[in-house]
Amino acid sequence: MAERRSQRMRVVLQVAEREEQAAAAKLGEQQEALKHEQAQLGQLQEYRQQYMNDYARQRSGVSAEALMSYSGFLQRLGEAVDGQQQKLAMVQQSREHCRREWEEKYHRRRSLEDMISRLEREEEAAFEQRQQREVDDLAAQRLTRPGRSRKS
Incomplete structure (x- = not known):
């Protein structure tokens, strides 16, 4: 029997899952890089603020050369x-x-999962219809066979 379409689509789903996982990993790396850069900025701003406070306190009594250097x-x-x-x-x-x-x-990936679920439901319904048709055909054959006695 040929492989069902839903089974063939599962291979596509696996590829989509791997792509999603790779994208999620890359997003995680970028999130970590963002946290690092935010921390760096915070440290620089804090350091600058401390230096500005020191600069404001030391303005009097400091040589012009030192103030220019500080500035x-x-x-x-x-x-x-x-x-x-x-x-x-x-x-x-x-x-x-x-x-x-x-x-x-x-x-x-979610769309593929939904499509595969729909395909499986359709395949199951088609299978059940085929089985019912076969049962109906067998029943009809039994009723129409000559030489068989029918019980009433």
């Missing part, structure tokens, strides 16, 4: 924060792309 360092620190914010935005975009990709794979 230059704060500017570079601000640039580092800006750079980290840009990096964070890129990672967020990448994570969002991975999330959409996973979502597509997830919906594809």
Whole structure:
């Protein structure tokens, strides 16, 4: 007997499941990268704030050269924060792309599962109809065979 269509579709479902799992793993990696970049940004912002507080306290009684050095360092620190914010935005975009990709794979797998379930129900109904037809045919053959006595 030929393989049923629902069974053949199970191979397609297995491929879809593997693709979904790969997309989920990639999304997990991007989520971890996002957490890391957010932590980095938080540390930089905290470090800059501490330095700004120190700078504000030390403004009096410090040489102009030291203040310029401090100011230059704060500017570079601000640039580092800006750079980290840009990096964070890129990672967020990448994570969002991975999330959409996973979502597509997830919906594809679910659609395949639904289709396979529908095919199995249709195949089962067709099988039951064939069996019923065969039973009906056998019953009709028994009734129409010559030489058999019928009991009333």
